[in-house]
Amino acid sequence: MSGERVCAGCGRRITGYYVQTLGRDWHPDCFRCAACGKPIEGQFAEHNGAVYHPRCHQERFGLRCAVCGGLIEGQYVNYEGRAYHPDCHKQQFGKRCAVCGEYIEGQYIQTFWGEMYCARHAVEYPECYICQRPVCKRLTGGGKQYQDGRVVCLLCRKQAVDDQEQARAIMRQVQAQMVRYDLDTRQVPIPLEMVPLTRLTADGMAGPLARLQGQTLKQIATRGSQEVGRTIEAILVLGGLPPTYLENVLAHELGHVWLFVQRIADLPEDVEEGLCNLFAYLLHQKKTSPEAQHCIHLLEENPDPVYCSRRTGPAASASR
Ligand SMILES: [Zn+2]
Ligand SMILES: [Zn+2]
Ligand SMILES: [Zn+2]
Ligand SMILES: [Zn+2]
Ligand SMILES: [Zn+2]
Ligand SMILES: [Zn+2]
Numbered sequence: 001m002s003g004e005r006v007c008a009g010c011g012r013r014i015t016g017y018y019v020q021t022l023g024r025d026w027h028p029d030c031f032r033c034a035a036c037g038k039p040i041e042g043q044f045a046e047h048n049g050a051v052y053h054p055r056c057h058q059e060r061f062g063l064r065c066a067v068c069g070g071l072i073e074g075q076y077v078n079y080e081g082r083a084y085h086p087d088c089h090k091q092q093f094g095k096r097c098a099v100c101g102e103y104i105e106g107q108y109i110q111t112f113w114g115e116m117y118c119a120r121h122a123v124e125y126p127e128c129y130i131c132q133r134p135v136c137k138r139l140t141g142g143g144k145q146y147q148d149g150r151v152v153c154l155l156c157r158k159q160a161v162d163d164q165e166q167a168r169a170i171m172r173q174v175q176a177q178m179v180r181y182d183l184d185t186r187q188v189p190i191p192l193e194m195v196p197l198t199r200l201t202a203d204g205m206a207g208p209l210a211r212l213q214g215q216t217l218k219q220i221a222t223r224g225s226q227e228v229g230r231t232i233e234a235i236l237v238l239g240g241l242p243p244t245y246l247e248n249v250l251a252h253e254l255g256h257v258w259l260f261v262q263r264i265a266d267l268p269e270d271v272e273e274g275l276c277n278l279f280a281y282l283l284h285q286k287k288t289s290p291e292a293q294h295c296i297h298l299l300e301e302n303p304d305p306v307y308c309s310r311r312t313g314p315a316a317s318a319s320r
Contacts, residue, residue, distance in 0.1 A: 022046060035060050067092050098139045099125070112294055115139060128153035130245055131294065146240055148196035159242035161194075168192050170243055171235075174250045174283065181282055183258045190232045190257060194239035213238045214249035216256040232257055244291035248280050248299075255279035 005014040009030025019026040032039050035056035045057035063072040067088035077089040094103040098115035107119035111133050125134035129150040135143035140153035161167055175186050200212050217233035235253045255276035277299050284292040
């Protein structure tokens with residue numbers, strides 16, 4: 001008979017109450033959720049012709065977090081085509097600040113050594129004179145201020161060379177390594193002195209220079225206008241540098257010594273400094289330690305080609 005209602009659930013005839021939805025009719029008891037099998041009263045959701053409790057529908061087809069697998073309700077992060085709870089996304093992909101330990105939001109700084117920290121800490125903590133990290137408890141274990149004002153973190157401080165004998169031993173090693181490049185200074189008497197920064201920045205420095213670490217004091221002895229001898233008064237190096245950094249300074253200063261005793265005279269200052277940096281670079285280039293790489297990095301980024309030069313001028317050095 002036309003007009004007869006047939007249940008879309010069980011296929012039998014319907015008499016009495018029925019549910020009409022999606023253009024079909026159902027016994028109320030046949031109108032059941034395709035997920036849990038229980039009857040649906042009130043609201044429902046439809047999916048590919050099947051009906052569900054709204055909750056069951058969401059359980060089965062709802063957006064799920066790619067980290068925890070949980071349902072996503074409300075805000076979420078869409079990242080590379082997948083959905084995440086904001087917190088789950090942070091935990092999975094967020095970077096923690098090496099200084100405060102919080103997730104980094106906004107601007108950050110990456111150290112040469114790979115750590116990241118919130119940009120604001122750069123003004124909150126002093127920078128280590130050696131490794132350039134912000135000196136703080138979490139990242140460097142704190143630090144120490146030398147009498148000359150330099151702040152050195154504990155990571156660098158642990159390796160620092162304070163002992164003259166140890167420094168001399170390192171200088172002999174550097175001299176031996178430089179022989180490979182035909183830069184032999186082993187026969188030159190060179191007093192080595194470890195000094196505070198204040199000693200290096202004293203008299204005659206041309207402007208404030210970023211990373212002053214050593215200095216070579218030379219002397220030309222004359223009789224009348226005749227040169228009668230050349231001596232190295234001293235190499236001054238900063239005390240409290242870790243060995244690799246000390247090697248760096250020594251290679252540079254020994255470069256000045258070599259140029260001086262070879263009588264490679266009258267090089268423009270920037271050329272001589274560039275050469276000495278090159279000598280230091282040669283010393284480090286084959287080393288893979290992070291400290292050696294950092295020294296190279298410093299050599300490369302140094303904005304001032306004459307950063308460590310304080311030659312005693314001809315007049316000042318011509319003494320007997
Ligand atoms: Zn039915
Ligand atoms: Zn259900
Ligand atoms: Zn999640
Ligand atoms: Zn931070
Ligand atoms: Zn440091
Ligand atoms: Zn120099």
